[in-house]
Amino acid sequence: MSDDDRDDSRKVGLWVVFTSVAVLLLGVLGFAVTRSLKSPSAPAATTAVAAASGASAEAADVLVDLTPTGPALAVLYFETGSASVGAEDAAALAEVVKALAGDGARRVLLSGYHDSTGDPAMNAELAKQRAKAVRAALVVAGVPLQQVLMRKPESTTGSGTDREARRVEIRIVDAP
Template sequence: MSDDDRDDSRKVGLWVVFSSVAVLLLGVLGFAVVRTMKGPAAPVAQTAAAAASATEAADVLVDYTTTTAALATVYFESGSAALLPDADPALADTVKALAADPGKRVLLSGYHDSTGDPAMNAELAKQRAKAVRAALLVAGIPLNQVLLRKPESTTGTGTEREARRVEIRLVDAQ
């Protein structure tokens, strides 16, 4: 065997050894990265589950009678619980009012008309109130400061728009 053949054999051998070490190191690093990424997921999932549980507990509808005027009103499209862009001023007024009087809570009352399936209408009114609550939570209002009132049906000669609303009232914290 000539020196050139030995040099070629050594080069191939070294190349195989270094390639194997590189693959092994990449595998170990990949495992470490995956393990690191999965580590914090459990607490985040637990936190999300706790938040969902707290929100479900807050979904309890109160039967609260109040004589105070509405601080603000948020209107919705027919058959929708999506907030419209014109809801922003009402939400901002609510945040300012709570900041000025932290001893108060917000009472959200969802309304619906009397036509159609009453159960579906009540659920839509509830979803609208929840949409307003979600926007207030995003704005920094604590969940324990927001109450959802049982959905109410509008009666009388109000407009269709009035039937698709959520009224926001400030009430004393209880």
């Protein structure tokens, strides 16, 4: 075997090793990105919004004990296991911003709901994360954080589909 043949074999061998390592790294990176996108945690904007407004995360996550009355101004629905506010919800969020415009005494009350399938504790946490995602979207749209109130997550009972249960209802309230 000549030196040229050995050099070609080494080049092919190095190319195979390099390609294998690159494919492995891309696979691991793709898995990590996919896993983080499927996570039920709230978007990073929630934390950024709370930090930017000067409020601590604990103060922003206080749940109020208000009983919602009357129809919801808007209802946002979520996919299974998701806490992402969709682009299709922009009109509903704009309606909420418009309803609050110039009235500092009014507040937004967010009520997160979840279906009864699966682990109740995980569902309650997911409903809370959905409400946080809606809160973050409202703050980004211009609603002051102190005007957004959140209720304890609730499980939907009675009739209706699981999709209808995976929702956040938005109401305008006169609250302290």
